[in-house]
Amino acid sequence: MLENLKKSLEASPVIKKGDYDYFVNPITDGIPEMVPDVLRELVAIVKDKVDLKDIDKIVCIEAMGIHLATALSLETDIPFVVIRKREYGLPGETSVFQETGYSKQNLYINFIDSEDNIIVIDDVVSTGGTLVATISSLKERGANVQDVIAIVEKYEGKQRVKNETGVNVLTLAKLDIIDSKPVVDILV
Ligand SMILES: O=P(O)(O)OC[C@H]1O[C@H](OP(=O)(O)OP(=O)(O)O)[C@H](O)[C@@H]1O
Numbered sequence: 028m029l030e031n032l033k034k035s036l037e038a039s040p041v042i043k044k045g046d047y048d049y050f051v052n053p054i055t056d057g058i059p060e061m062v063p064d065v066l067r068e069l070v071a072i073v074k075d076k077v078d079l080k081d082i083d084k085i086v087c088i089e090a091m092g093i094h095l096a097t098a099l100s101l102e103t104d105i106p107f108v109v110i111r112k113r114e115y116g117l118p119g120e121t122s123v124f125q126e127t128g129y130s131k132q133n134l135y136i137n138f139i140d141s142e143d144n145i146i147v148i149d150d151v152v153s154t155g156g157t158l159v160a161t162i163s164s165l166k167e168r169g170a171n172v173q174d175v176i177a178i179v180e181k182y183e184g185k186q187r188v189k190n191e192t193g194v195n196v197l198t199l200a201k202l203d204i205i206d207s208k209p210v211v212d213i214l215v
Pocket residue numbers: 055088089090091092126127128130149150151152153154155156157158184
């Protein structure tokens with residue numbers, strides 16, 4: 028299963044962002060082009076693995092969670108909300124400080140209410156900084172974070188998310204960078 032995803036991840040160029048080895052892939056960057064069949068296959072697996080019947084909202088993180096949430100929303104008719112990198116100043120907006128292996132910035136959460144039963148979907152969990160910050164903030168808002176999905180796990184971020192939030196992130200592939208090359212295992 029997911030042979031196309033494996034091939035695509037293994038073919039990812041690796042660039043440097045400071046000291047950080049950053050792989051470039053359609054799922055994580057939209058480069059090169061995303062093949063619709065791969066996207067469909069990912070959505071089918073998420074639908075199979077996650078109980079979506081009581082989910083009010085799919086929550087994704089700008090930018091590279093948006094195509095995943097869109098595809099899942101179209102397949103399930105569940106609406107989605109984007110955690111943005113832009114401040115709106117709307118009533119109830121909360122901010123989250125996001126730190127990845129190569130960037131630091133604020134993210135802004137709007138329109139997620141205390142009664143909402145949600146899933147979070149993102150492209151990759153690497154240091155875990157993004158998911159630790161966003162899951163904690165979503166819980167503080169009173170939302171029930173039923174499941175969290177990241178298509179690719181890189182390094183040890185998934186364990187950090189578990190340790191710091193108690194949430195087990197569903198991941199479909201594990202990618203490590205060894206001698207500047209991606210090494211990939213499919214997990215489902
Ligand atoms: O586990 P972490 O180390 O936190 O890394 C994961 C995050 O890094 C990327 O986001 P980025 O802020 O680069 O934005 P993008 O989605 O716009 O590429 C990615 O989309 C994840 O949200």
